[in-house]
């Protein structure tokens with residue numbers, strides 16, 4: 147296989163709606179080899195279009211469009227789970243109340259919070275209910291501005307019984323939902339805050355938070371599932387150690403892999419995204435040398451850099467090694483990988499990934515949660 151010609155021209159799918167974040171040099175033109183993108187079975191959009199309202203509002207991101215020049219999703223294409231509550235008024239004044247078990251409650255006007263914002267970096271967000279039928283499109287990455295939660299909490303004096311922090315957002319939707327519980331709040335411990343570096347996001351890709359993404363303030367817990375990242379945040383309350391889990395925590399207990407439904411917030415495990423990986427597209431290239439296939443994928447989650455991935459085409463019986471060759475240097479966002487594939491025959495293939503590094507927790511890879519299926523009519 148002629149690897150070099152095969153790997154040039156990587157920007158074939160560079161698309162509107164994605165932020166171009168390279169130095170501007172690389173792979174703008176695709177010469178020669180026409181390339182097709184094969185679709186995964188049982189998956190369909192529409193992608194990139196906001197649909198529905200309130201708690202049932204969604205936008206699925208088209209992950210197949212990711213490439214080295216488009217690793218940040220623009221605000222318009224970023225996935226949505228729950229749209230802007232219809233009973234909120236974006237023009238009304240907003241404030242953040244710091245209260246609960248404190249010596250004296252404090253209300254900060256939005257401007258005082260915004261005055262503290264700073265760049266936080268690029269982080270990925272994934273819905274714990276991400277699912278195959280919509281191409282696992284409930285996942286995106288953006289660059290964020292915000293204010294550290296610990297920094298805000300310094301403004302009030304907790305009482306001795308105060309042990310945890312309840313972060314509450316609005317869910318003022320006119321229409322109820324048949325699939326979701328109304329009420330959006332999450333409880334974290336100060337230790338968890340220190341570990342994740344949680345912040346109240348104020349900007350997404352440099353712009354003020356879009357309405358659907360939590361305007362004007364949304365919680366961001368780096369490394370945790372999206373369900374914990376409360377939008378339209380109105381208050382931070384110190385609460386006691388016996389504080390019950392919130393309705394949002396209970397609703398997402400199974401999806402965040404809790405044991406049962408922990409009644410108390412202190413028994414609720416941090417909803418961490420463990421090491422994950424999946425293919426995002428299969429490319430078929432036609433050249434003089436014949437047909438060539440390339441699998442492009444992502445790795446994300448986890449808490450330690452990994453250097454090698456296993457990719458299986460037979461549902462996890464045999465694995466080919468995919469070197470990540472220094473490309474994965476952090477776990478905050480996703481990283482791209484690619485693998486030249488020489489299928490033996492036409493037919494159906496089930497693609498699954500695993501991580502070879504011992505002792506790396508990867509619950510969803512173990513369960514083949516992100517398996518994707520493709521049929522080749524020719525090789």
Ligand SMILES: Nc1nc2c(c(=O)[nH]1)N[C@H]1C(S)=C(S)[C@@H](COP(=O)(O)O)O[C@H]1N2
Nearest residue numbers: 225226227228273315330359372373375377
């Ligand atoms: N107030 C509020 N915050 C919320 C939700 C919600 O329904 N209401 N949904 C959560 C879920 S399940 C996810 S996955 C993320 C989605 O954030 P996004 O729409 O900005 O991508 O928001 C979280 N924050």
Ligand SMILES: [Mo]
Nearest residue numbers: 273274372373
């Ligand atoms: Mo979610």
